[in-house]
Amino acid sequence: MRIEFPNPFASDGVWFKGNLHTHTKRSDGALEPHEVVKRYAEAGYDFLAITDHNKLTLIDEKESCEMLLIPGEEISVGVSEVGTEFHFVAIGIERQWEKPEGMLTKEISPSRLVKEIHSLGGVAILCHPYWSQLTVHDMLSFDGYIAIEIFNTSCHHSIGKGFSTTHWDDLLFRGRFVWGVAVDDAHYHFNEHRPVDICGAWVMVKCRQLTMKDVLEALQHGLFYSSTGPHFMNVHFEGEWVHVETSSVKTITFVSDNGKGERWTAVGKDEITEAHYKLRGGERFLRIECADREGNCAWTNPMRIIAE
Numbered sequence: 001m002r003i004e005f006p007n008p009f010a011s012d013g014v015w016f017k018g019n020l021h022t023h024t025k026r027s028d029g030a031l032e033p034h035e036v037v038k039r040y041a042e043a044g045y046d047f048l049a050i051t052d053h054n055k056l057t058l059i060d061e062k063e064s065c066e067m068l069l070i071p072g073e074e075i076s077v078g079v080s081e082v083g084t085e086f087h088f089v090a091i092g093i094e095r096q097w098e099k100p101e102g103m104l105t106k107e108i109s110p111s112r113l114v115k116e117i118h119s120l121g122g123v124a125i126l127c128h129p130y131w132s133q134l135t136v137h138d139m140l141s142f143d144g145y146i147a148i149e150i151f152n153t154s155c156h157h158s159i160g161k162g163f164s165t166t167h168w169d170d171l172l173f174r175g176r177f178v179w180g181v182a183v184d185d186a187h188y189h190f191n192e193h194r195p196v197d198i199c200g201a202w203v204m205v206k207c208r209q210l211t212m213k214d215v216l217e218a219l220q221h222g223l224f225y226s227s228t229g230p231h232f233m234n235v236h237f238e239g240e241w242v243h244v245e246t247s248s249v250k251t252i253t254f255v256s257d258n259g260k261g262e263r264w265t266a267v268g269k270d271e272i273t274e275a276h277y278k279l280r281g282g283e284r285f286l287r288i289e290c291a292d293r294e295g296n297c298a299w300t301n302p303m304r305i306i307a308e
């Protein structure tokens with residue numbers, strides 16, 4: 001048995017915290033771009049991608065608050081099985097994506113858009129599959145996106161459809177290895193029964209330097225984990241054993257194919273900070289998630305298990 005895992009805990013570099021999906025007043029967000037940047041900088045983020053709808057919002061270097069600002073855009077195209085649109089964030093693009101003249105967005109296939117994002121030098125992430133009501137057939141019908149949003153703060157607080165981990169497992173089970181990112185999709189929308197959708201979910205990327213090139217490469221290679229609170233400290237392997245160490249949490253779950261996998265729960269104690277899983281044989285993938293007492297979660301990227 002062989003485990004393929006781009007293990008960020010065993011790779012060189014430094015951890016950087018960032019959000020990859022953010023709106024401003026230039027589309028449907030409530031804050032000016034510099035106000036959004038300031039809030040993320042004050043919350044200790046290292047990088048931020050502003051991804052206004054169909055618009056590349058660029059921010060002056062002097063308003064970056066010393067964060068790395070990665071150019072981005074959210075683009076909606078195509079028609080899903082049930083008639084909804086596919087939303088993508090294009091991260092690291094050199095210029096704004098322009099809709100082909102004379103075409104309706106629904107006439108542009110997701111596959112075409114993903115190729116165009118690549119030609120603009122960016123990477124494509126498929127947004128909020130649960131909110132978009134996407135099926136596994138929708139997500140398998142084209143290729144080239146590096147990740148799906150497995151958690152989206154705005155979708156969570158607005159309509160309770162923040163988690164798309166079942167969509168992720170559907171893909172992984174079928175051998176489509178994409179990474180999972182947790183994002184805010186921040187609009188700075190809130191009311192008396194709805195918390196603000198900012199600084200709630202992020203990625204922790206491991207790379208050598210805080211440059212766009214290094215962060216994008218780490219994202220492409222899966223050298224990151226996602227969180228809404230807890231931390232992963234280490235993941236390592238010993239023969240058929242997978243060991244994980246976390247910050248204090250209530251549960252640590254090894255998620256795998258159908259009935260395989262295992263959950264560790266803090267039974268009879270306040271918290272746990274480690275868990276161990278022995279591969280049973282026959283697993284195709286394994287990923288680890290943990291949750292604290294408040295329900296905040298963290299997710300590693302998936303490992304591919306290859307029988308030999």
Ligand SMILES: [Zn+2]
Pocket residue numbers: 074087127128
């Ligand atoms: Zn969207």
Ligand SMILES: [Zn+2]
Pocket residue numbers: 021022023074185
């Ligand atoms: Zn959005």
